[in-house]
Amino acid sequence: MSMFNLMRVRPSNLLYCAFWLFISLCAYQTSAHSLDLTSHDAGLIGKYVSFFQEDAETPLNLEQAIARFNEGQYIKSRSSSLSLGIGVRPVWIKLSVDNKTNINTLYRLAIETPWLDYIDSYHVYSDELVRQVTGGDGMAFEYRPMPYRYFAYETTFPKGEMDIYIRVETAGPMAIPLYLSSSQAAISRDIRQGYEYGVLYGIMLALGLYNLILFFLIRQPEFGLYSGYLFGFVANSLSYTGQIHAVFTPDFGPYFQDWMDISLMVTYSVLGLHFARTLLRTRHYAPGLDKFTFWVATLIPCGMALGALLSNLYISMILAFILNTSFVFLFMVLGYRAYQEKVNLALFFFISSVTAAACICISTAAVAGLLPLNDITFKLIEVGMAFEAIVLAVLLGDRFRSTQRKHERAERFARTDELTQVLNRRGFRLLADAVWRELSVRDNAAVVLLDIDKFKAINDTYGHGEGDRVIHEVASRLRSVARDGDIFARWGGEEFIVLLINTDIEQARFQAERLRKSIETAQFEIMQSKVPITVSVGVAGSNKGLFEGLPLSQQPLEKIISKADKALYEAKNSGRNQVSFYIHHASAS
Structure with a gap:
């Protein structure tokens, strides 16, 4: 879209004229003082420039712009850079550079705003145009004065005073941070900015x-x-x-x-x-x-x-x-x-x-x-x-x-039995399966299943509320006796399970008996009456890393649990309140 189209959507001509009337009151003033290169190495130079904006749709040429400056129709910049707003008319800028030495230092002149569409820079020395540089993002990159993300070019200044006139036209924000730096200082600044x-x-x-x-x-x-x-x-x-x-x-x-x-x-x-x-x-x-x-x-x-x-x-x-x-x-x-x-x-x-x-x-x-x-x-x-x-x-x-x-918390809730606050069946399987996968060839382990004896009679006699309290107390006592590292859970109903890690069948016998006695010797009070509570226990485990003649690590956990359940069934049928063991081709109690 051309600048002419942009102009049609701007404020009224009356406001525009009022703006330029205000400018004209400030326009007749001494020109911005020259930039003395002997005291300047790098930086913004906005305070050294004067400028005006074109007031007609026809662009001014260099001679017309110089005439405007000579007539005093300009504004002296009071800030280090120019910022004139969005969608404004093209601006002409004048900078006077004073080189009091014969040293031809290489400088970089740059406008560090990448979206400016058209930029023309003119060097005038002794009233003669000695150089013209054209750029802006409206120009193909290969034709720009420098392969750089901003409009920039390098130049030297002859001895004495030289005027630089710059015309900028853009549809976007007219932000013009004008830098003049020695080439070395500009390179150092680029490196610093990169970091x-x-x-x-x-x-x-x-x-x-x-x-x-x-x-x-x-x-x-x-x-x-x-x-x-x-x-x-x-x-x-x-x-x-x-x-x-x-x-x-x-x-x-x-x-x-x-x-x-x-x-x-x-x-x-x-x-x-x-x-x-x-x-x-x-x-x-x-x-x-x-x-x-x-x-x-x-x-x-x-x-x-x-x-x-x-x-x-x-x-x-x-x-x-x-x-x-x-x-x-x-x-x-x-x-x-x-x-x-x-x-x-x-x-x-x-x-x-x-x-x-x-x-x-x-x-x-x-x-x-x-x-x-x-x-x-x-x-x-x-x-x-x-x-x-x-x-x-x-x-x-x-x-x-x-x-x-x-x-x-959700995982804990999903893995925890609500009544007893110990692991439920799902929680036991998650932990036990993970441990089982890590067993080596010579590792031992055992499974202990416990069932509360005559629990149905307790429920029928005292009600399900008291039955739940018995389950809770049994779980608490069993958990207090279980060793650190054992995986203890409520298996379902009145049944509990313990996975004994690094424990052979003989050690499991001792631990199972401890669990049984902890319930037998406890005092359970139901409705202000002392009621004896016992558990039957079934155990299955390995000896010297073998179970049924094969390494335990090669046996599925479900098989060990199944054999412990058979042993528990035998304990129940043999009079309850006892520990029964599964042994390959034989059972003992």
């Missing part, structure tokens, strides 16, 4: 990848949204710093950089808003705010898409900045509302969102021309986002631990 961005992107990508893995593992949407939010921000940062455009899309023509910037800006803003809604679960306590956030994150991108279909970059760009600003303030509102509802760690979310919001607002205002644009204001958004990303990662870590604790 800075490497650290920032490394932190963000590591957190994003970690949370993406967690999302695939536990399938909780906040982890996936947070990962997308971080990846989106990194992509947006790579775009608006010109790194994607320089490497992947250098020849995609004018305005592509602008469309890519606002598209990626909207992407991370939308993902961030949905992440905040999901993490803080606002729909449970603030459904109105939750719906408002949802529609902001839906309607504005739809409006931008419509602007794209109509090739109206200006409208889409304004909507993108509105969404980005809404994203900032909604993050704070969502955090504060969650804090009011005492949502866990909501205060930390609110603090991080306020910090990031301040940084984003400063950077956005600088790009939009409301604040000076420099290294600090331009990169502050990344500092704020990195801080917020770390805090949010801590919050998600707490959410992950909370989820784990809930999962562990």
Whole structure:
């Protein structure tokens, strides 16, 4: 879309004239003083320039621009960089450089905003045009003055004073951070910035990848949204710093950089808003705010898409900045509302969102021309986002631990018998099967099955409530006698099971007898009457690592349990309150 189309959607001519009337009151002033190279090695030079914006749809040529400057129709810059707003008319800039030596130091002149569409620089020395440099992202990368993500070129300055005139035209934000640095200083700065961005992107990508893995593992949407939010921000940062455009899309023509910037800006803003809604679960306590956030994150991108279909970059760009600003303030509102509802760690979310919001607002205002644009204001958004990303990662870590604790409690509940609070059959199988798989060829083990004698009579006589109390007390006493490392569980009804690890059949005989006696000698009181309770016990196990002539490790656990059950049946039939053992081809009691 051409600049002429952009002009049609701007404020009225009356307001525009009023603006230039105000400028004209300030225009007649002494020119910006020259930049003395003897005291300057590197940095922003915005305070040394003067500028004016074209007031007609027909572009000015160099001679006309020089005449405007000579007539005093310009503004003297008072900040280190120029920021004039979005969708504004082309600007002419004048810089006077004074070289008081004969040393031909190589300098780099750069405008470190990658989305500026057309830039023309003119060197005028002794009233003669000695050099013209053309660039901007509207030019194919191979024809630019330097293979660089910004408009930049290297030059020397003759002795004396030379004027540099620069014309900038763009459909996006007119942010012009003008740098003049010695070539060596510029290279050093590039290297330093590379490390800075490497650290920032490394932190963000590591957190994003970690949370993406967690999302695939536990399938909780906040982890996936947070990962997308971080990846989106990194992509947006790579775009608006010109790194994607320089490497992947250098020849995609004018305005592509602008469309890519606002598209990626909207992407991370939308993902961030949905992440905040999901993490803080606002729909449970603030459904109105939750719906408002949802529609902001839906309607504005739809409006931008419509602007794209109509090739109206200006409208889409304004909507993108509105969404980005809404994203900032909604993050704070969502955090504060969650804090009011005492949502866990909501205060930390609110603090991080306020910090990031301040940084984003400063950077956005600088790009939009409301604040000076420099290294600090331009990169502050990344500092704020990195801080917020770390805090949010801590919050998600707490959410992950909370989820784990809930999962562990659920697992414990699923594996625990509700009445006795010992392992149930499922819990026993999970632990016992894991231990059984680790048995080596020479390992011994034994299974002990215990059954409360005449339990049906207890239920029939005293009721199921008292029967349950008997089961609970029997389980408590058996658990107190069981050794550390033994796996003890309620097998079902009035039956219990113990897996004795590293225990041969003789050692199992001794332990089974201890378990039986612990119940026989206990005092059980039912409805204020002392009632004798006994258990019958069946045992099956290995000797010297063998069971039925084969290594125990080669036998299934189910087989050992089955043989112990046969021994228990024999104990029941032999008079109860005794221990019976399964021996290959023989049984003994």
